Amino acid sequence: MTIEPEIGQLPPASAPDRAVAADHARAILASARVRCEPVLHASVDSLPDPLRRMAGYHFGWWDPNGTPWRTQSGKALRPALAMSTAAAVSAVIPDVVGAAAAVELVHNFSLIHDDVIDGDRTRHGRATVWAVWGKADAVLLGDALHALAGRVLVQYVRAAAVGAAIDRLESAVIEMCHGQYDDCRLDEYSAAGVGDYERMAMGKTGALMGCACALGALCAGAGEATVAAMDRFGRELGLAFQYTDDLIGIWGDPQVTGKPISDLVRHKKSLPVVVALRSGTAAARELTQLYESDVPMTAGTAVVTATLIEAAGGRRITQDHADQRVDAAIAALPDRSAATDLIALARLVAHRDR
Numbered sequence: 001m002t003i004e005p006e007i008g009q010l011p012p013a014s015a016p017d018r019a020v021a022a023d024h025a026r027a028i029l030a031s032a033r034v035r036c037e038p039v040l041h042a043s044v045d046s047l048p049d050p051l052r053r054m055a056g057y058h059f060g061w062w063d064p065n066g067t068p069w070r071t072q073s074g075k076a077l078r079p080a081l082a083m084s085t086a087a088a089v090s091a092v093i094p095d096v097v098g099a100a101a102a103v104e105l106v107h108n109f110s111l112i113h114d115d116v117i118d119g120d121r122t123r124h125g126r127a128t129v130w131a132v133w134g135k136a137d138a139v140l141l142g143d144a145l146h147a148l149a150g151r152v153l154v155q156y157v158r159a160a161a162v163g164a165a166i167d168r169l170e171s172a173v174i175e176m177c178h179g180q181y182d183d184c185r186l187d188e189y190s191a192a193g194v195g196d197y198e199r200m201a202m203g204k205t206g207a208l209m210g211c212a213c214a215l216g217a218l219c220a221g222a223g224e225a226t227v228a229a230m231d232r233f234g235r236e237l238g239l240a241f242q243y244t245d246d247l248i249g250i251w252g253d254p255q256v257t258g259k260p261i262s263d264l265v266r267h268k269k270s271l272p273v274v275v276a277l278r279s280g281t282a283a284a285r286e287l288t289q290l291y292e293s294d295v296p297m298t299a300g301t302a303v304v305t306a307t308l309i310e311a312a313g314g315r316r317i318t319q320d321h322a323d324q325r326v327d328a329a330i331a332a333l334p335d336r337s338a339a340t341d342l343i344a345l346a347r348l349v350a351h352r353d354r
Helices: 015-045 051-056 076-087 096-120 129-133 137-155 159-186 192-218 226-249 271-277 282-292 299-311 314-332 341-351
Strands: none
Touching: 015 051, 015 076, 015 137, 015 341, 051 096, 051 137, 051 159, 051 341, 076 096, 076 137, 076 192, 076 226, 076 341, 096 137, 096 159, 096 192, 129 137, 129 192, 129 282, 137 159, 159 192, 192 226, 192 271, 192 282, 226 299, 226 314, 271 282, 271 314, 282 299, 299 314, 314 341
């Protein structure tokens, strides 16, 4: 008899196994991107100019003038989750490309708005939409992509499931907005703890990943319990994704991430910072002084700050939290034997460099 390990006790993979799993996960992402792109292109082409031109630029299909030009684009993780979930719960894989594309449209609407809120001028190594066209136009483009997502669900999801699909997607958007609201306030909240951060991250990141998995199960005709389990898988994975993103935001290579400015320069209270500030260490006291200072943080100061965060345990504990959430996600799967693609994606999430 095989005894399944408890959460947090999943057997570690060897280095060769991790490399094979990572290659498999990247192949899943590439396939999802290829399958989704025709639907995304058709949706963007339905927009009036200049919204169409702005959207195509954001997706990396052409330059600001509309001249075809392929560049680095997103990971297509959410579409891959939707498609892999459908495959995990149905022997006959349904056409879930519409649901996958809708989730990707919502994700990109949120990215465009986030860039405006955070004042980020660069994404994937080139100027953000608002940096090219201005904040007002960027907000309008984000709204248009949100509207396109609903239209795509109506066009592609079977009639029996489309109402539930729209309800799930729009509920996730509301939760994302609340999470973003909390994120904006977190930097001003000096007593923020890990629990506060986790609640914010569940809304900002976990909600849409959970929705992607739930939509995949819904389109595959899964029952309510399975849809709920897949939503939980996605939400736990979303937390792991956010925690890893936080690590990359401080210690990532700008040449790989496409983000030249560290989160520390903006005094961002990501999870490593929150953990470090509440550690009660000498490093935490120095870190508090740096974060409470009105003096702008330079690149050199950011290096010192990153060292303090690591000394206070912020880096190690954040990685531990990410690993624990991956384990929790995998433990939520109703049938692991049918979910090898989802498990491969989950393992990749917590150990990536962009």
